[in-house]
Amino acid sequence: MQKNQRLVDTELFGIAELSAAVLDGEIVKLNESYHSVCEIQDAALRADSLRLADRLIAERRTAAWIYGALPTPPTLLEVCMNIKFRTRPPTGRFVNVREVVISDRELLRIGRTLVTSPKRTILDLLRLAPSHEDQIDKTILGVVRTCKVDPIECADFLKANWKANNYEQVVGRFLRLTTESI
Numbered sequence: 001m002q003k004n005q006r007l008v009d010t011e012l013f014g015i016a017e018l019s020a021a022v023l024d025g026e027i028v029k030l031n032e033s034y035h036s037v038c039e040i041q042d043a044a045l046r047a048d049s050l051r052l053a054d055r056l057i058a059e060r061r062t063a064a065w066i067y068g069a070l071p072t073p074p075t076l077l078e079v080c081m082n083i084k085f086r087t088r089p090p091t092g093r094f095v096n097v098r099e100v101v102i103s104d105r106e107l108l109r110i111g112r113t114l115v116t117s118p119k120r121t122i123l124d125l126l127r128l129a130p131s132h133e134d135q136i137d138k139t140i141l142g143v144v145r146t147c148k149v150d151p152i153e154c155a156d157f158l159k160a161n162w163k164a165n166n167y168e169q170v171v172g173r174f175l176r177l178t179t180e181s182i
Contacts, residue, residue, distance in 0.1 A: 006035055006036075006039050006044075006045055006048075007033045007034065007035050007045070007048060007049065008021075008027055008033070008034040008035060008036070010032075010033065010034060018034055021034070022034070025037060030045070030046070030049040031049040031050055031051075031073060032049065032050070032051050033048070033049040033051060035049070043066050043067060043068065043110050043111070044110050044111030045111070046065065046066045046068075046073075047066045047110040047111045047112075047113035047115055048111040048112055048113055050062070050073075050077065050113060052079060052113055052114075054114075055081050055082070055085050055114075056079045056080070056081055056097070056114070057079060057080050057081060057082070057102070057107060057114040057115065057116060058077075058078075058079055058113060058114065058115045058116070059078050059079060059080045059098075059100075059115075059116045059120075059121065059124055060074075060078040060116075060121065060124045060125055060128065061073075061074040061078055061125070061139060062074055062077050062078045062079060063078075063115050063116045063121040063124075063143075064121060064125065064139045064142060064143050066110060066113075066115055067115075067118060067121070067142075067143055067146050067147050068142075068146045069139055069141075069142025069143045069145070069146050069147075070139060070142060075094060076094045076095070076096050077094060077095045077096065078096050078098075079095055079096070079097050079098075080097065080098045080099065080100045080102065080116075081097065081098075081099055081100070082099075082100065082101070082102050083099045083100060083101055102116070102120070105117075106119070106120040107120075118143050118144075118147035118149050118154075119149065119153075119154050119157040119158075120161075121143055122140055122143055122144070122149065122154055122158070122174070123157070123158055123161055123162070125139055125140050125143070126140070126158070126162075126170050126173075126174060137177055140174070140177065141177065141178070144178055151174070151175060151178040151179070154174070154178075155171050155174060155175055158170065158171050158174060159171055
């Protein structure tokens with residue numbers, strides 16, 4: 001994977017030098033990476049700071065953070081890979097990797113990183129909803145706002161892609177959530 005020129009090459013510096021530069025206010029730590037204090041933390045910088053392998057896809061709360069819907073990245077990065085590819089999951093980091101069926105239409109390349117589209121991110125977050133409903137609702141609304149997702153188009157996407165029997169409840173909940181917040 002080619003490196004992002006906006007990130008500091010950590011292979012050139014030891015941890016002591018990087019820590020000193022952080023203390024001096026010259027660079028900022030962002031996940032596994034560092035960047036100049038002059039750089040704006042946009043979606044591409046956040047995505048590339050994860051340093052994911054080429055076939056890994058940022059999803060769920062990790063994707064929401066990349067889009068700017070969450071202020072900090074999740075402590076456990078949520079990534080997936082297309083089930084048709086075989087790759088080794090990353091080691092040495094706090095990463096949850098799932099194998100999923102996903103089409104290229106549901107992916108975006110942000111910077112050098114693959115990320116689930118905003119609609120697919122909302123779909124995946126809704127699948128998590130029963131376990132952390134309030135947190136997930138706020139995250140979904142954040143994705144809708146930051147990515148300017150049209151709720152009606154997203155509801156149609158959910159109807160077409162939700163595989164469980166309760167899709168009417170989920171789509172209704174999503175529409176209530178988005179209309180109540182406007």
